[in-house]
Each structure stands twice: as C-alpha cells, then as structure tokens.
Amino acid sequence: MSLFSKIKGTLNLMRNIDLEKLAALNAKVDLSKVMDTVGNLDDRQLAGLMKMLSTKKKKGQHKLPPIDGDFYNLSLNLTEKQREVQMKVRNFMEDEVQPIANDYWNRAEFPHDLIPKFAKLNIAGVAYQGYGCPGMDFVTEGIIAEEIARVDVSISTFFGVHSGLAMGSIYLCGSEEQKKEWLPQMARMEKIGAFGLTEPEVGSGIAGGMETTCRKDGDYWVLNGQKKWIGNATFADVTIIWARDEDSNQVKGFLVRKENPGFHAEKMQDKMALRIVQNAIITLTNCAVPESDRLQEANSFKDTAKVLRMTRAGVAWQAVGCARGAYENALKYTKKREQFGRPIASFQLVQNHLVEMISNLTSIQTLCFRLSEMQDQGILKDEHASLAKVICSMRTRDIVSRAREVMGGNGILLEHNVARFVADAEAIYSYEGTKEINTLIVGRAITGYSAFVS
Incomplete structure (x- = not known):
C-alpha cells in the first residue's frame, strides 16, 4: 500500500469520527492547521508521523526498578x-x-x-x-x-x-x-x-593532652575545665565527663548530673552540619561530684578507648546510612526530573554518577556487615573500627557529592532531601577520630611502627 493510500485511509476514518468527539478535539487543537501542516510534510516525515500514530504503548511496558540502596540484598542475611x-x-x-x-x-x-x-x-x-x-x-x-x-x-x-x-x-x-x-x-x-571528651583546645590529642582536671577532696571529686562539641548536653540528664587526675595523671570518668553545682552547658551556634543536634560547650567550675558517681572501672584512657572502639563501628554504619539516604533521594529525583524531553536518569553521564554511588555504597555496606560480625564474635580491634571509620566516611563524602551533582542547582535546596546529607557528611568525616588519626591507628597495626607524635 502506498503512503498516499495510507494517508487517504486515515482521512476516510476521520469521516467516521463521532461529531461530538471531533468538536472536543477541535477545542484542544486547530484541526485545519493540523491538516495544513500534514499536507506540507514530505514522504519521510509522513512515514515518521504514521509510525508514531500507529505505535500503541502497552500498559506497564517500561516498569522502572524500585529505589533501593541495598543492591546486593544484604537484608536477606538478616x-x-x-x-x-x-x-x-x-x-x-x-x-x-x-x-x-x-x-x-x-x-x-x-x-x-x-x-x-x-x-x-x-x-x-x-x-x-x-x-x-x-x-x-x-x-x-x-x-x-x-x-x-x-x-x-x-x-x-x-x-x-x-x-x-x-x-x-x-x-x-x-x-x-x-x-x-x-x-x-x-x-x-x-x-x-551525653558524653564529654573533646575539649576546646584538644581534639585528636585528647589521650595525652586532656586539660580538664579532677582532684579528690574527701568523698567528692572536684572537676575544672571545659568540653566542646558535646551532643545532647544542653538537655541531657547525665553527662559522662572524662578528666585527668591531678595526682595520678590518669584519666577518670564521672557521671555528672545536670543539676550538679558548677556544671554549665551552653549551646553552640552557627553550625553548618548536624544542626538538629544540640552541641554544647561545657564549663566545669569547681564542679563537685561524689565518689559514688565516679565510673568505678574507668581508671585510664585505655578504658575510655574501649568505649570509642565500640561506638566507632556505629559511626561507620552511620556513614553508610547517610550515603544511602543521599543516593536513594538522588535516584528518585533523576527518575522524575526531565530535561530535553526525557528523565535525566536516562542520560549516560547521570547514570555514571549513579553507578559510582551505588558501587561505593555497596562496598561500605558489606564492610560494615563484616565489622559488626567481628564485634559479635568478640574479635574486633581498634584498627578494625578505625579502618571502617576511615573508608566509610571517605566514600560517603564522595557519594553525597555526586548526589548533589546530579540534582544540579536543586541539590542545594533542603526540599530535595540531599543538601542535609551533603552537610552532615562533613561532621561524620571528622568526629569519632579524624581520617588522619584513624589512619595512623591502622598504620600502626599493619606495620608495627607508631607514627604518632609523642
């Protein structure tokens, strides 16, 4: 059948269209203009038009996969x-x-x-x-x-x-x-x-440079000094305060209740990350704590380190969650956001970013699963937790950066649920030991040499 015959057949079919439907169609488009435009098309253009008109999209023909950051189905192991x-x-x-x-x-x-x-x-x-x-x-x-x-x-x-x-x-x-x-x-x-370890002038070097002091006075301990970046401290009922004994030079831990005289917590302002967290600067001025509120099994910084080893693994998992949230929100956005008549998720460069993100996310997810298994088996060491903290916080930084990038300018708006992750990833990168400090812990374990400055 010639192309002319096809067009003629189409026009014949139009004669049989219900007049009410034709009127409704004419209200939406200028039919005479449409016919004039069709009449000016060449054979190639007419063929393309007929192909488009004859193609019927089947319902559910292109079903998109679910948005799920668990690419290796690790949840099946739960x-x-x-x-x-x-x-x-x-x-x-x-x-x-x-x-x-x-x-x-x-x-x-x-x-x-x-x-x-x-x-x-x-x-x-x-x-x-x-x-x-x-x-x-x-x-x-x-x-x-x-x-x-x-x-x-x-x-x-x-x-x-x-x-x-x-x-x-x-x-x-x-x-x-x-x-x-x-x-x-x-x-x-x-x-x-709350947990008070870091100080205004001492962060990474807190093990040997703690400036907050404690001294025994009868049945009480008198604490003096400051702590900084202490989450929850503005409203916590009890804050664990770590202080250096003036007599023994050993680090001890104390349960400081919010009503303790000499304890003052002031909210920190103007943070760019973790803005919901109520971080505080704590000032201890002759803060008297009874012996009964001294942590009885905390007698050196090694005891403090036991707590940090356990929670550092949790921070690695936290980085995974931050990365996953950013990835899933970015993926959702790219499937809905259209440019040049197509969802941007269909573009090669965007898919490259998304694949880099899910690759890094899957890597740190599997690492953390093994890390927690080691905790449950009782074989977790400082270097294991430190390695997880280093790699997870680094990879998360990259993931949230790409999530923001595929969103373009919208990536800096809170409403699209990625900007928070971009900012908060910076806090994860630093707390519970910086990349450099955790790197040296791993380096000491694998070489046998300590590169810490003494």
Missing part, C-alpha cells in the same frame, strides 16, 4: 528478628522524622516530643545484656544506625551519643550499682545521656 527491627525503625523514621527533618534542621532545634515515641521502639542500648536493655547483637545495632541516618544524620547522632557513648560508658566502665541505677532508665529513654 534474621527474622533483625529484619523486624529494621523495618520498625525505617517506618518510624519515614513517618515521624522525615516530614519534620528539614524544618528542625533549618531552625537548629531539637524535636523533643520525638523522644517518647523513640522510646517505644525499645532500641536504646540494643546490644547490651541485662539492665533492661534488649540484649540483641551488634549487627542489629549497626542496622539501626544505618536506618536512622538514612533519613537524618542529626537524629542518628543524638541516638548514638545517648545509646552508644553515654550508655556504653556506664555499661563498660560503671559499677554494678551505677549500671542498675542508670541503664534501665536510659534504655527506656526516661533519662538522656
């Missing part, structure tokens, strides 16, 4: 209980935190009304045995950290400080009486904890 906890936390974060995260982040305020809802999840101190804690495993703890950070890193930091650093200090270094007094209340989140 037990039924672990998966239950994972989904419980995920639903909570998506339902309760996601809708308010940008607003509170922008205002640098903390949503205190979330704490009772958080408590119902029963996940604080999840890997601790007894004392009202869930008594699960470190893989579950890691999954929780990832799921919280996947939606908001600030809330993940709040939770990590309370459940990991504060509760962990009591769990590892407290007396039996102290554990019984504090851990059940903290597991129920009736009491919130």
Whole structure:
C-alpha cells in the first residue's frame, strides 16, 4: 500500500469520527492547521508521523526498578528478628522524622516530643545484656544506625551519643550499682545521656593532652575545665565527663548530673552540619561530684578507648546510612526530573554518577556487615573500627557529592532531601577520630611502627 493510500485511509476514518468527539478535539487543537501542516510534510516525515500514530504503548511496558540502596540484598542475611527491627525503625523514621527533618534542621532545634515515641521502639542500648536493655547483637545495632541516618544524620547522632557513648560508658566502665541505677532508665529513654571528651583546645590529642582536671577532696571529686562539641548536653540528664587526675595523671570518668553545682552547658551556634543536634560547650567550675558517681572501672584512657572502639563501628554504619539516604533521594529525583524531553536518569553521564554511588555504597555496606560480625564474635580491634571509620566516611563524602551533582542547582535546596546529607557528611568525616588519626591507628597495626607524635 502506498503512503498516499495510507494517508487517504486515515482521512476516510476521520469521516467516521463521532461529531461530538471531533468538536472536543477541535477545542484542544486547530484541526485545519493540523491538516495544513500534514499536507506540507514530505514522504519521510509522513512515514515518521504514521509510525508514531500507529505505535500503541502497552500498559506497564517500561516498569522502572524500585529505589533501593541495598543492591546486593544484604537484608536477606538478616534474621527474622533483625529484619523486624529494621523495618520498625525505617517506618518510624519515614513517618515521624522525615516530614519534620528539614524544618528542625533549618531552625537548629531539637524535636523533643520525638523522644517518647523513640522510646517505644525499645532500641536504646540494643546490644547490651541485662539492665533492661534488649540484649540483641551488634549487627542489629549497626542496622539501626544505618536506618536512622538514612533519613537524618542529626537524629542518628543524638541516638548514638545517648545509646552508644553515654550508655556504653556506664555499661563498660560503671559499677554494678551505677549500671542498675542508670541503664534501665536510659534504655527506656526516661533519662538522656551525653558524653564529654573533646575539649576546646584538644581534639585528636585528647589521650595525652586532656586539660580538664579532677582532684579528690574527701568523698567528692572536684572537676575544672571545659568540653566542646558535646551532643545532647544542653538537655541531657547525665553527662559522662572524662578528666585527668591531678595526682595520678590518669584519666577518670564521672557521671555528672545536670543539676550538679558548677556544671554549665551552653549551646553552640552557627553550625553548618548536624544542626538538629544540640552541641554544647561545657564549663566545669569547681564542679563537685561524689565518689559514688565516679565510673568505678574507668581508671585510664585505655578504658575510655574501649568505649570509642565500640561506638566507632556505629559511626561507620552511620556513614553508610547517610550515603544511602543521599543516593536513594538522588535516584528518585533523576527518575522524575526531565530535561530535553526525557528523565535525566536516562542520560549516560547521570547514570555514571549513579553507578559510582551505588558501587561505593555497596562496598561500605558489606564492610560494615563484616565489622559488626567481628564485634559479635568478640574479635574486633581498634584498627578494625578505625579502618571502617576511615573508608566509610571517605566514600560517603564522595557519594553525597555526586548526589548533589546530579540534582544540579536543586541539590542545594533542603526540599530535595540531599543538601542535609551533603552537610552532615562533613561532621561524620571528622568526629569519632579524624581520617588522619584513624589512619595512623591502622598504620600502626599493619606495620608495627607508631607514627604518632609523642
């Protein structure tokens, strides 16, 4: 059949069109103009038009894959209980935190009304045995950290400080009486904890350069000095303060209650990251703490390091969550955002960024799974946690950068749920030991030589 015959057949069909439908069509387009335009097309153009008109898109012909940062299906390795906890936390974060995260982040305020809802999840101190804690495993703890950070890193930091650093200090270094007094209340989140180690003038060198001091005076210890970057400290019920004994020169830990005379916490302002976290500068002025509130099993910085080893693994998982949140939001955006008449997810350069992101994300996910398995097996060492912290925070930095890049200018707007991750990744990169310090810990382990400046 000639092309002319096809066009003629089409025009004959138009004669049979319902007049009401034709009128409705004419209201939308100028049919006479359409016919004039068609009449001016050459054979090649007419053939293309007929092909387009005759092609019917089948329903569901191009079904897009789901948006899921678990590319290697690591969740299939979880037990039924672990998966239950994972989904419980995920639903909570998506339902309760996601809708308010940008607003509170922008205002640098903390949503205190979330704490009772958080408590119902029963996940604080999840890997601790007894004392009202869930008594699960470190893989579950890691999954929780990832799921919280996947939606908001600030809330993940709040939770990590309370459940990991504060509760962990009591769990590892407290007396039996102290554990019984504090851990059940903290597991129920009736009491919130903070952790005071870093100081205004001493960060990475805190092990040998701690300036906050303590001295024994009868049945009390008198603490003097300052701490900086202390998350939760503006509203915490108890803050773990680490201080150097003036007599023995050894580091000791103390449970400093918020009502302690001589304890003052002032909120830090103008942060570019973790803006929901209420970081504080703590000033201790002849702060008297009874002997009963000294952590009885914390007698040197080696005891402090036990806490950091445990929580550093959690920060690695936190980096994974930050990376996953940025990747999933960026992928979602590229499927919806159209340029040049096509979703930008169909462009080669955008796909290159997305593949780089999922490659790095999958790498650090699998590393963290093994890291938590080592924790559960009791074979985790400082260098293992440090390596995870180094590589996860580095790869996360790259992932969030690419997530912002595929969004173009929209990547710097909070409403698209990537800008927060870009900023918060910078905080993860620095806290719980900088890249350089953690690198030297790994370097010492693999070479046998310490490159730390003494």
